Amino acid sequence: MIFSSTINTFADTPEPSNNIDYPVGWQMWSAIAVSHRTDNNTSRVILGNSIAVEAARTGKINPWPDGAILGKIVWKDKQLKNWKAATGPGELVHAEFMFRDSKKYSKTYGWGWARWLGLSQKPFNDGGKSCISCHTPVKDRDWTFTDPAAFPTLK
Template sequence: MKRTIFMTIAIAIAAFGFVRYISGQANSVADVTLPPDYREWKLISVAHEGGNLHDLRAILGNDAAYRAARDKTLPFPNGSIIARVAWKYTPSEENNKVFGREQSFVPGSSTNVQLMIKDSNKYASTGGWRFVQFNDGKRAEEEVHKTCFSCHEPVKARDFVFTRYAP
């Protein structure tokens, strides 16, 4: 009797783990850390995001991601990591005094850092990418990461990457 109960519990635990794995929940961000050298990566592009976000962004890539973006290689190779660093879009009072009007904007306070990590086998359920966000250097809650892939689906033809290399 004890053995039957034990086996039933073991099967239930294994089934739960398998369901989590195939649903993509096994791809937890708990094991992802912010690479210490990401600010040294090469610049792929910059952007200003309007609307509610109203920020300035630098899109950086490790060597694999930078080469793929520069050479327009799709899909990005496994091991590619793209970092998006964002700051509040802030008028520069100092610069605007020189210009005599408000026309100069600079990065203000940091908002967050987002990573896209390419492993087409491990993250197959999200187009081969793992999406992770850091706020003040700390990984955001798991719920934040579950919304990323749906935003990137419209650019599936570009391997889910919005940014294009800016020479």
């Protein structure tokens, strides 16, 4: 797979993860939130498809609507060369996604869980077990950690 930064697409679509197709075009989705994990020094941007963004902006996230896709793009923190008080994205760790379909994924709490590793976007396949295990503490929040960031609305 070759990633072209000029057109922001893959020459070849990565293989499915956990029997879920790669969400082509996620690089063009809108941001919903950001987070930083201090335990493993990673930064994340949480993106959403149009359904997820609309739900986030209107507060309709518990439960998230069917058709919503949340993407969490994770980088190792890197000290910024010209701004010593800040870190920024370093090595890409993975891109992981939650696909909301309460019927299709009823056995996995209404979500399809998928992850692709590194710049090559190699699929990670464990049936979503590691994702579900990690997200169990937020099962009462529709299995999501994300608190959507406030964005100004213009009238």
